[in-house]
Amino acid sequence: MTAETLTTERTSTEPVVKLEGITKGFPDRKKGFQRIVGTTDVDINEGEFITIIGPSGCGKSTILKMIAGLESVDEGTISLAGKPITAPSRELGIVFQQHVLLPWMSARQNVIFALETDPHQKRSKQELETLADEYLELVNLSHAADRRPTQLSGGMQQRVGIARAFALEPKVMLLDEPLGALDALTRHELQLQLLQLCEQQKRTFIMVTHDVDEALLLSDRILVMGAGPNAQIVHDLSVPFSRPRDVENLEQDPKYHELRSFLLSSLTGH
Amino acid sequence: MSTPTTQAAEITDTAQKPHTNTAPEALQQRAKAQRTRDRFQTTGLFVIFFLGFIGLWHLATVGLDDGGLAPTPGATWDRLLEMLGTAFLLDGPNNVGIFYHLLASIQRVLLGFGLAAIIAVPLGLLLGTSRVIHDGMDPFIQILRPVSPLAWLPLGLALLRDSQMTAIFVIFMAALWPILVSTIDGVRRVNPLFLDLAKSLETDTKTRVFKVLLPATLPAIVTGLRTALSTAWLVIVAAEMIVGGRGMGHFVWNEWNALNTPSIVVAIVIIGGVGFLLDRSIAQLQRLVPKS
Numbered sequence: 364m365t366a367e368t369l370t371t372e373r374t375s376t377e378p379v380v381k382l383e384g385i386t387k388g389f390p391d392r393k394k395g396f397q398r399i400v401g402t403t404d405v406d407i408n409e410g411e412f413i414t415i416i417g418p419s420g421c422g423k424s425t426i427l428k429m430i431a432g433l434e435s436v437d438e439g440t441i442s443l444a445g446k447p448i449t450a451p452s453r454e455l456g457i458v459f460q461q462h463v464l465l466p467w468m469s470a471r472q473n474v475i476f477a478l479e480t481d482p483h484q485k486r487s488k489q490e491l492e493t494l495a496d497e498y499l500e501l502v503n504l505s506h507a508a509d510r511r512p513t514q515l516s517g518g519m520q521q522r523v524g525i526a527r528a529f530a531l532e533p534k535v536m537l538l539d540e541p542l543g544a545l546d547a548l549t550r551h552e553l554q555l556q557l558l559q560l561c562e563q564q565k566r567t568f569i570m571v572t573h574d575v576d577e578a579l580l581l582s583d584r585i586l587v588m589g590a591g592p593n594a595q596i597v598h599d600l601s602v603p604f605s606r607p608r609d610v611e612n613l614e615q616d617p618k619y620h621e622l623r624s625f626l627l628s629s630l631t632g633h
Numbered sequence: 634m635s636t637p638t639t640q641a642a643e644i645t646d647t648a649q650k651p652h653t654n655t656a657p658e659a660l661q662q663r664a665k666a667q668r669t670r671d672r673f674q675t676t677g678l679f680v681i682f683f684l685g686f687i688g689l690w691h692l693a694t695v696g697l698d699d700g701g702l703a704p705t706p707g708a709t710w711d712r713l714l715e716m717l718g719t720a721f722l723l724d725g726p727n728n729v730g731i732f733y734h735l736l737a738s739i740q741r742v743l744l745g746f747g748l749a750a751i752i753a754v755p756l757g758l759l760l761g762t763s764r765v766i767h768d769g770m771d772p773f774i775q776i777l778r779p780v781s782p783l784a785w786l787p788l789g790l791a792l793l794r795d796s797q798m799t800a801i802f803v804i805f806m807a808a809l810w811p812i813l814v815s816t817i818d819g820v821r822r823v824n825p826l827f828l829d830l831a832k833s834l835e836t837d838t839k840t841r842v843f844k845v846l847l848p849a850t851l852p853a854i855v856t857g858l859r860t861a862l863s864t865a866w867l868v869i870v871a872a873e874m875i876v877g878g879r880g881m882g883h884f885v886w887n888e889w890n891a892l893n894t895p896s897i898v899v900a901i902v903i904i905g906g907v908g909f910l911l912d913r914s915i916a917q918l919q920r921l922v923p924k925s
Contacts, residue, residue, distance in 0.1 A: 433829050451833040463826040467848050474842070481838045529836075 365578035378406035379567050380430060380535055385449050389424050400425055401593040412561055412568040414578040417588030418630055423571045427539050431455050457532035460540040462520035464512040465466035471508040472493050477527045498526040533581045538570040554580055575626045587629050597628060598629060704894040714894035729879060737879035742865045745804025753812035754854060761820025782807035782868050786875060796876040807868040808861035819853020855918045858862060862915050866908045
């Protein structure tokens with residue numbers, strides 16, 4: 364996309380999330396101040412599924428935390444629908460890498476907790492329960508609604524987390540290696556479920572992962588970060604496969620393998 | 634991924650082997666029998682140890698030329714029955730049944746312990762959350778914590794001019810530190826992502842404290858409460874020897890002055906038993922605590 368088309372498009376479709384010249388670093392005892400994330404600019408459009416991929420330590424999770432408002436930026440600004448993000452907000456739904464379910468509550472109560480804490484909308488107990496069950500149904504967990512997190516498998520715990528994030532009806536969903544802590548089999552299963560979900564629920568997604576296949580399966584656009592410190596986005600690739608996507612068709616597409624090896628080589632540096 | 638399915642025919646699978654399994658009922662029977670055997674052995678050992686202990690005790694006191702000061706098993710047993718018989722006696726300040734001594738000690742401990750909990754839990758939550766306030770306060774905690782609670786006793790007598798209040802104050806000082814330190818530690822161990830979640834949900838401070846921080850810290854708080862209560866129960870006996878009035882400590886000291894050693898043995902057993910029960914009852918709080 365050239366600069367010209369960008370400017371003409373901006374009038375009609377303003378990016379939902381805009382990262383302008385952001386950097387982030389940490390004081391280091393030996394090396395002085397160490398900049399982890401180098402100057403980064405990204406425009407994320409409404410309805411886009413965007414994935415940030417990069418080697419470990421490149422600061423991709425830090426970028427997601429800054430968008431979430433959980434970390435401050437050192438320089439530059441991040442804005443959501445034109446307004447700068449300075450604090451966490453319910454308009455940004457987060458799915459963490461480990462499940463962050465409160466262990467003293469059942470799956471349903473965990474979703475209700477996210478709903479009932481809404482300062483802008485007070486709902487009755489009945490409404491809360493119905494709504495929570497709807498979102499658990501979305502991730503096929505109706506049968507496990509009354510179970511405590513410890514009584515759920517890793518994949519189920521993560522699905523409750525996903526249901527909770529969707530329940531906020533956020534403008535943007537932030538997925539921080541959402542399937543990173545799962546075993547290979549569960550992971551594959553959940554990738555397919557996530558694909559179905561995000562094609563169903565038209566929303567903007569920003570995901571961080573280190574899994575190339577996951578990125579290709581789910582994303583419209585993949586941002587590849589270079590190695591840290593002072594890491595920057597080195598590639599901004601669009602993923603051209605039509606939706607709804609199907610794994611088997613995808614794996615037979617030569618373009619898929621081309622992109623896959625390109626991503627792998629740019630991540631490993633070979 | 635792209636392996637053709639026709640290769641399945643070439644897979645060699647050698648998992649199928651004939652087995653003869655024992656019936657599950659028989660296996661369960663075997664496990665049950667083992668449990669019964671273990672329990673029987675435990676009980677048997679306890680009886681042997683107990684009889685051995687009484688026997689040794691008896692031998693140690695036989696022919697001892699001490700003017701009848703050493704408590705013999707027989708005299709202790711007689712004294713136990715006598716004390717239980719007059720447990721609820723309340724006949725003037727010098728003739729009080731063991732029940733009322735016990736009650737006085739328990740009351741003091743629960744009052745001092747309760748006051749300590751009311752102050753230490755909220756303070757611990759605050760100090761655990763704010764690194765800055767904690768670091769400003771920490772020197773006080775570190776210096777005061779190792780001091781024996783009994784060191785406060787004369788100061789309490791001087792300032793409060795009341796033996797009852799002083800005993801409660803000493804218990805308060807004994808119970809404060811374990812609860813405070815354990816709560817601070819508990820807050821620090823709370824999964825930081827829980828707090829990130831609470832922030833991302835735009836929750837207010839009240840929700841964050843009562844719905845997230847407090848339940849997540851509860852296991853550590855209960856641990857602190859248990860340590861505090863058992864420390865308080867240790868300290869009360871010594872404190873009551875000094876402040877007098879009613880109470881187990883006072884009773885023990887009084888019996889020593891009367892050279893009545895079998896009473897002291899009985900009192901020791903009662904103090905131990907009640908301490909055990911107090912610990913058990915506070916441990917029940919742990920049931921409220923979720924497993925994480």
